[in-house]
Amino acid sequence: MYTRNRLRLNKPLLIALKLLIYSLIYYGFRWMLTLLWGEPLPSAAFLLTIVLIVVYRGKLTEMTQKIIDKSFYHKLYRLKKTVRAFNADLNSTIEYDLLLQKSLDFLAQTFSATQYAIYLYKGLGFERLPHNGNSLPPASISPFPAEALQQSPFGRPIQFYQIEALWKEWPAGQPLLAPGYSDKRFAYFLPLKGSNHIIGFLLFHESVNRYLNIPEVKEFLLELFNNTAEVLENAQIHRDIKRKSLESALLLEIIQNITATLHLEEVLSSIVDNLSKLVSFDAAAIFLLNETQGTLQQTVATGYEASLREIVSIK
CATH class of the missing domain: 3.30.450 (Beta-Lactamase)
Structure with missing residues (x-):
């Protein structure tokens, strides 16, 4: 038995399929009458179609609804399957x-x-x-x-x-x-x-x-x-906490490098290396300001061609 909600769910499709089935029945009768009498006899075919629809209307509606439901609920089954898989993914990672x-x-x-x-x-x-x-x-x-x-x-x-x-x-x-x-x-x-x-x-x-x-x-x-x-x-x-934790660890490592050596280039190199763990980049450089000449002097660089490693003026 089909409830009103189920019929309302796909009523336009139900009407369209009904019209298609009725048309097929009508042309089926025309074909049979052509075989029997040598001509289609459209009036007789139409009358026979009406009689068949009146007598078997309930069964025709039920058959049509089953066709619709089979298609719709197959899509519904696939949706539920996709939802279950996605729900499992949500509970399997924190990234x-x-x-x-x-x-x-x-x-x-x-x-x-x-x-x-x-x-x-x-x-x-x-x-x-x-x-x-x-x-x-x-x-x-x-x-x-x-x-x-x-x-x-x-x-x-x-x-x-x-x-x-x-x-x-x-x-x-x-x-x-x-x-x-x-x-x-x-x-x-x-x-x-x-x-x-x-x-x-x-x-x-x-x-x-x-x-x-x-x-x-x-x-x-x-x-x-x-x-x-x-x-x-x-x-x-989780991502923000993880990043802040990484930032703190890298900052501590930089401080340790600064206190462990007096070699400026080594300290700056460690800063560039640690930055690569925080952000992705193809090239990086650290410039120090030469106040006397008013220029930026490149001290440490990675990813740049040697020909590009020049003094940059800030004037």
Whole structure:
């Protein structure tokens, strides 16, 4: 037995398939009448089609619905399988960059490129991350005041918010909602809210409504994105602590090198070597100011050609 919710879920597709089946029945009767009488007899074929539809309408509807459900729930099964795999990945690593890439991979596997956009908080604003199939360049939002986020209507657990309704309900947050509000492809706003603050947000196309209309699917998607936000937030904290710890260790090593030798070039070389552990670079150099000549004298360099190692004037 098919409930009203299931029929409402895919009613346009159900109607389209019904019309297709009825047309096939009609042309089937025309073909048979042509074999029997030598001509198609369209009126008779139409009458026979109507009789068949009236008598077997319930069975035809059930057969059509089964075809739709088989296709839809196959997609639903694949979605759940992808979600379970992604959820396992979230619990298997604490490295921020790896978690972020796994999150982007999950979105790419689950939704088409035009169905979503992801923004993450960087510095003082939110930046859109590029993804495959989305030709839009990265974009940042102007600095967003922290107090506006604190006064946001986003409770816990998070929800899929309709952008137009949220735009009217939360005027202070309109700079944050502007990308989704101005781009009419998007209908839903989903904040990625960690335990302390919002680390980003997702914009979704109206077509994801096919998932949101099913309470079970909507619930586990919300649970998944809520977990994703918390895991990414924890990974950010872990990354920051790890970096500060590394900075402290390298600073201590530099101090030890300074106190262990009076050779200036060795000290500067150790500084360059330690910097390479903090940031990636192809070339680096340390210049000392010659106050008498008003020039910068290169003392230590790595990655530069010998011909480029010259005195640089600061006049």
